[in-house]
Amino acid sequence: MSEPLTNPGLPEFRPHPGYTLTPPRDPRPIVIVGAGGIVRDAHLPAYAKAGFPVASIVDRRPEPARALADRYGIAQAFSDVAEAIAAAPADAVFDLALPPEAHVEVLELLPDGAPVLIQKPLGNHLPDGVRTREVCRRKGLVAAVNTQLRFAPYVAAARELIASGAIGELYDMEIRVCVQTPWEMFPYVLDLDRLEINMHSVHYLDLIRSFLGDPTGVSAVTVRHPRKTHANSRSDIALQYGGRPVRAVVSTNHDHVFGPRYQDSFIKWEGTGGAVRAQMGLLLDYPTGGRDVLEYALADEPEAGWRPLPFTGSWFPDAFIGSMGVLHRYLEGSVDSLPTSVEDVFRTMAVVEAAYRSAESGGEPPPYDA
Structure with a gap:
């Protein structure tokens, strides 16, 4: 099922033993x-x-x-x-x-x-x-x-499969959330000057770090809703990993009020030998939640298509x-060692800070007058 590893030293092939759910x-x-x-x-x-x-x-x-x-x-x-x-x-x-x-x-x-x-x-x-x-x-x-998202049962199952080499070297990790989030359930966040990245996307930035390690650069856009008074609620964040050819992106929209048909809530890992996709049901119709789904596909078995990857439990409460x-x-x-130590997770906070600083910079102006 697994292919020979071209670079077994990559972090996704040697996860911390604490990430097992023992x-x-x-x-x-x-x-x-x-x-x-x-x-x-x-x-x-x-x-x-x-x-x-x-x-x-x-x-x-x-x-x-x-x-x-x-x-x-x-x-x-x-x-x-x-x-x-x-x-x-x-x-x-x-x-x-x-x-x-x-x-x-x-x-x-x-x-x-x-x-x-x-x-x-x-x-x-x-x-x-x-x-x-x-x-x-x-x-x-x-x-x-x-x-706790590092320990969600579908993440644990995906991590084990990826570490086995089954889908090869990761070249893409994407997290997409497009939902209606009831921020009013958490009144204290409504007055914060920073909302989406440090209260929500922090989970995803932290998760990417747990697979790929510390990024070397961060680019981001984060904006508020024009008719709401709370702070930023939609973000796009891209993490760079030096010379490694991997795309790591987080895209969130918490203002999608147009029904469930086009809502999204997933983590997707793509590798040189296959892919894994986890649907995070919790965020669909939160706090009731929808269905969790974990699937994988192998490049050398295209006829099999996407197949279920077994797991038990969900983000709430099992990841806790x-x-x-x-x-x-x-x-x-x-x-x-403690993979979730304050010393480690402070580095996630540094990524969050870099995302806000990048967003505040306004991006690189196009050379319109060249």
Whole structure:
């Protein structure tokens, strides 16, 4: 099924062992900081499905914290973060499901050396990420970032197939999203000066990095809707990889209000020997979601066409099992490095910053007067 690899040193052929969905041997108790919609819809369903123990949940609004604690059989609910941290088990893993502007304050309260999973993005602007990274370094925190799309079941299955050499060397990676996104479900983002890239396309830029490594250049356009007051909601981003002949692009349109017929939500990998395509059903009719589909085609078997590639689970909630699980696996020593560390994901934030700077530059003026 696979062809001989012309360049086995390329990153897509040697993925980090933490990207497999192997569960940790002995999960530690989790203290969740935040009781918003992402905790309700993803974190807690994921941890319940995986059997990860949750020791407590804290939110400055006591009602949602208590409601979630009752629903999931969590022993303790708090309204004071410092109190929850003081009551945490000695081996607790802290799960910060907070807006980025709240990260530093809570990180400063954690015990030095504590393990923590931080919600993406690391900040609304690059200096925010620098401050988050500085706190993690100074306190010696074992800090990971919840870049959970890396662990979506269809991504994991595609990664395994690609690493096997089945579709050869990647020369194209495209992510296309054309949907109607209900930003009003997340009111706090409506006042941000940066919206689409740092709150949404960050997932895709991070995913591309996890396959192809760090880009050497970024070009982008990102714009707002002329009749809406929130910030940018449509983007095109192209990543360059030095002399490597690979096209890596992200194209998003969150303003497609014209029904489902021409909506798109997919990741596509093309290689010298074949291709893989994943439909991300979650974004189709969000938050209800549509169907996830994963297919592959091989260049030397054209008569077979596109065939299903088996996988189990979806982005929500299963990918959240992977992002928390890999931190546990690193803590127990079953993987020797942390692929989602703050140090690594800060580099995704640098790509986000480059995209905004590129968009603000206005592009290269055409030489009309030559």
